[in-house]
Amino acid sequence: MRALAVVPHQPGSLALTEFNAPVPGENQLLARTLAIGVCGTDHEIIDGKYGEAPEGTEHLIIGHESLAEVVSAPTGSGFSAGDLIVGIVRRPDPVPCPNCAAGEWDMCRNGLYTEHGIKGAQGYAAEYFAIDPGYAVKVDRGLRDTGVLLEPTSIVAKAWDHIERIATRAIWKPRTVLVTGAGPVGLLAAMMGLQRGLDVTLFDRVDTGIKPKLAERLGARYRVGDLARIDPRPDVVIECTGAPSIVIAALEITSPVGIVCLAGISSGQRTVQIDGDVLGRTMVLENDVVFGTVNANRRHYAMAADALAAADQGWLRMMITRRVPLSSWAEAFKRGGDDVKIVIDFAMG
Amino acid sequence: MRALAVVPHQPGSLALTEFNAPVPGENQLLARTLAIGVCGTDHEIIDGKYGEAPEGTEHLIIGHESLAEVVSAPTGSGFSAGDLIVGIVRRPDPVPCPNCAAGEWDMCRNGLYTEHGIKGAQGYAAEYFAIDPGYAVKVDRGLRDTGVLLEPTSIVAKAWDHIERIATRAIWKPRTVLVTGAGPVGLLAAMMGLQRGLDVTLFDRVDTGIKPKLAERLGARYRVGDLARIDPRPDVVIECTGAPSIVIAALEITSPVGIVCLAGISSGQRTVQIDGDVLGRTMVLENDVVFGTVNANRRHYAMAADALAAADQGWLRMMITRRVPLSSWAEAFKRGGDDVKIVIDFAMG
Numbered sequence: 001m002r003a004l005a006v007v008p009h010q011p012g013s014l015a016l017t018e019f020n021a022p023v024p025g026e027n028q029l030l031a032r033t034l035a036i037g038v039c040g041t042d043h044e045i046i047d048g049k050y051g052e053a054p055e056g057t058e059h060l061i062i063g064h065e066s067l068a069e070v071v072s073a074p075t076g077s078g079f080s081a082g083d084l085i086v087g088i089v090r091r092p093d094p095v096p097c098p099n100c101a102a103g104e105w106d107m108c109r110n111g112l113y114t115e116h117g118i119k120g121a122q123g124y125a126a127e128y129f130a131i132d133p134g135y136a137v138k139v140d141r142g143l144r145d146t147g148v149l150l151e152p153t154s155i156v157a158k159a160w161d162h163i164e165r166i167a168t169r170a171i172w173k174p175r176t177v178l179v180t181g182a183g184p185v186g187l188l189a190a191m192m193g194l195q196r197g198l199d200v201t202l203f204d205r206v207d208t209g210i211k212p213k214l215a216e217r218l219g220a221r222y223r224v225g226d227l228a229r230i231d232p233r234p235d236v237v238i239e240c241t242g243a244p245s246i247v248i249a250a251l252e253i254t255s256p257v258g259i260v261c262l263a264g265i266s267s268g269q270r271t272v273q274i275d276g277d278v279l280g281r282t283m284v285l286e287n288d289v290v291f292g293t294v295n296a297n298r299r300h301y302a303m304a305a306d307a308l309a310a311a312d313q314g315w316l317r318m319m320i321t322r323r324v325p326l327s328s329w330a331e332a333f334k335r336g337g338d339d340v341k342i343v344i345d346f347a348m349g
Numbered sequence: 350m351r352a353l354a355v356v357p358h359q360p361g362s363l364a365l366t367e368f369n370a371p372v373p374g375e376n377q378l379l380a381r382t383l384a385i386g387v388c389g390t391d392h393e394i395i396d397g398k399y400g401e402a403p404e405g406t407e408h409l410i411i412g413h414e415s416l417a418e419v420v421s422a423p424t425g426s427g428f429s430a431g432d433l434i435v436g437i438v439r440r441p442d443p444v445p446c447p448n449c450a451a452g453e454w455d456m457c458r459n460g461l462y463t464e465h466g467i468k469g470a471q472g473y474a475a476e477y478f479a480i481d482p483g484y485a486v487k488v489d490r491g492l493r494d495t496g497v498l499l500e501p502t503s504i505v506a507k508a509w510d511h512i513e514r515i516a517t518r519a520i521w522k523p524r525t526v527l528v529t530g531a532g533p534v535g536l537l538a539a540m541m542g543l544q545r546g547l548d549v550t551l552f553d554r555v556d557t558g559i560k561p562k563l564a565e566r567l568g569a570r571y572r573v574g575d576l577a578r579i580d581p582r583p584d585v586v587i588e589c590t591g592a593p594s595i596v597i598a599a600l601e602i603t604s605p606v607g608i609v610c611l612a613g614i615s616s617g618q619r620t621v622q623i624d625g626d627v628l629g630r631t632m633v634l635e636n637d638v639v640f641g642t643v644n645a646n647r648r649h650y651a652m653a654a655d656a657l658a659a660a661d662q663g664w665l666r667m668m669i670t671r672r673v674p675l676s677s678w679a680e681a682f683k684r685g686g687d688d689v690k691i692v693i694d695f696a697m698g
Contacts, residue, residue: 097521098520098521099519099520099521099606102520102521104519104520106636107518107519107520107521107606107636108605109521109604109605109606110605111605162518165514165515165517165518166514166515166518166638166640168514168517169456169511169514169515169640170448170453170456171447171448171451171453171456172446172447172448172451172456172458242629242630242633243629244623244625244628244629247628247629248628255458256457256458256459256460257448257456257458262628262632262633263633264629264633265629265630265633265634266625266629266630267626267629267630268626269624269625269626269628269629269630270625271622271623271624271625272622272623272625272628273620273621273622273623274593274620274621274622274623275618275620276593276615276618276619276620276621277616277617277618279593279596279597279611279618279621280591280592280593280596280613280614280615280616280618281591281614281615281616281618282641283611283639283640283641284591284611284612284613284614284641284642284643285614285641285643286641287455287456287640287641287642287643288640288641289515289638289639289640289641290632290638290639290640291515291518291632291636291637291638291639292631292632292633292634292635292636292637292638293633293636294633294634294636
């Protein structure tokens with residue numbers, strides 16, 4: 001079978017490569033890949049900046065945003081042929097930390113987890129894969145076009161789960177949400193905010209192209225320009241850019257008892273400046289919180305599956321701005337233009 | 350009666366001044382002050398940098414860390430003559446925000462609260478005061494020498510309450526705690542950490558005098574020097590200095606899933622530098638949290654009363670390094686030396 005693989009830390013090594021087809025274990029599902037989403041982490045991996053092949057192998061098959069169809073499933077597994085599934089990304093180490101042992105590998109404390117398509121485990125960008133039922137998430141069959149958005153939605157589901165847990169600090173609950181960065185994660189965060197009945201503003205650098213249209217159809221305000229002048233003052237900021245200057249601006253603009261959720265990753269950032277009074281006074285006097293969140297556990301995938309099933313399917317399809325057949329895979333990694341989410345379509349061949 | 354009062358924003362205006370004795374309302378307690386603790390906020394007020402007199406008055410009676418004895422109480426109030434009480438500091442505005450309306454004025458969102466001895470309400474550094482039973486907290490009669498520590502302990506009780514709420518993000522619970530700043534708040538935070546069975550390290554600038562002795566008797570490790578090399582790596586940091594450089598160091602040293610609680614206030618801080626990767630990457634990949642906390646609600650005063658009653662009374666007495674009679678009040682505001690908590694003793698006259 002064919003799979004998209006790199007030799008980690010060799011920029012330009014990404015290729016459609018022939019691998020042995022997987023032989024599912026007695027208790028495993030065999031799945032045929034339908035679609036793989038491309039995200040920033042994939043670009044870091046193909047640029048040679050990130051990624052780790054499974055022990056004893058040279059190649060890392062990429063792909064962590066998956067959608068696949070079950071080909072065969074053991075009886076009693078809860079799955080049957082034709083089911084749509086998404087593979088969970090992270091797996092705990094055989095010697096798990098207390099969070100991993102409880103299935104909350106997204107809160108891993110020792111860093112010994114593996115991640116399919118990223119770190120020490122083969123990804124889903126292969127024509128077929130075998131998977132333990134415990135790491136497969138069933139998706140409504142109506143989501144054949146959009147279920148590939150489940151993994152990025154799971155990231156956002158975790159962000160919302162933690163915002164809601166942290167909000168138990170106070171009786172009052174947040175109402176106004178600002179999402180910085182109108183990429184796929186930001187748009188899905190806005191979608192889940194609106195599903196919660198909140199007032200949502202999306203902030204981005206560009207005010208042309210499809211992003212403002214996606215915000216409008218979703219029912220979110222769309223803003224560009226000076227973050228310091230944003231109105232209304234947000235109770236919650238979901239920061240999806242990872243840019244330290246945006247993180248610091250977010251800290252400064254929240255309302256009292258504000259929550260800033262850092263969901264974006266950037267690297268190689270220089271030292272930045274922050275007003276000493278923000279750390280030494282404002283955050284204290286206003287009872288503000290800032291927290292980072294990464295990955296998702298099974299509970300968050302389930303929340304995400306519900307959120308996607310309840311969403312406007314036309315809007316989700318509009319977010320997938322390009323579907324590239326596997327045979328033209330290189331097109332899927334060309335950046336620029338007005339893309340939001342690019343998907344590699346394995347079913348198109 | 351005599352009371353310690355300032356004309357707000359007039360440095361050097363602090364004086365022992367004659368006021369009319371309070372006449373308690375039908376449903377109020379009349380209380381005779383036993384002791385008042387002095388803290389950093391009092392210094393800001395007497396230095397003219399902070400503080401606000403009640404509407405229509407020129408003087409602000411200071412004193413927010415109180416201990417008093419009930420002189421008279423309405424029947425059915427739950428109090429009787431001879432009870433020891435502490436007055437709650439913050440009061441919601443007559444038009445309360447949702448948190449204030451629910452009694453959680455420590456999480457006030459509109460800033461319209463008043464604070465006894467600080468902002469728009471007379472303090473407790475008066476020979477007598479009248480108080481609504483709903484804002485008086487009963488203290489075990491055995492705590493006549495140490496009950497004046499209840500208010501700073503309530504600040505710390507809130508910090509622990511919120512650490513524990515935020516820790517519901519993960520299954521695993523923190524075990525190692527670092528407290529930065531071995532002043533009264535830091536020492537009481539360490540005390541409550543040890544009462545929870547945690548491993549506690551106190552960090553301070555000085556390694557001479559009474560602070561290391563207090564740490565030793567408490568059962569906490571005591572460290573000075575380079576915060577970046579602290580061992581063990583803390584799961585929780587309770588930051589009590591308010592110094593932005595310490596806040597930033599705290600952010601960098603926590604273990605994954607770490608919690609940094611900002612409980613110290615400083616002002617007039619310059620812009621400080623922070624590694625962009627801490628905000629743009631480390632906090633996200635490690636699921637770290639930083640939060641600010643100020644003030645306390647009634648629930649936290651109750652937690653604090655329990656914590657003080659369970660504490661080593663000799664250790665609490667050791668923390669009160671000077672007891673100054675009211676007649677020598679000026680001595681209580683002289684800084685320097687090896688003091689931890691200075692108390693003005695109203696019973697000594």
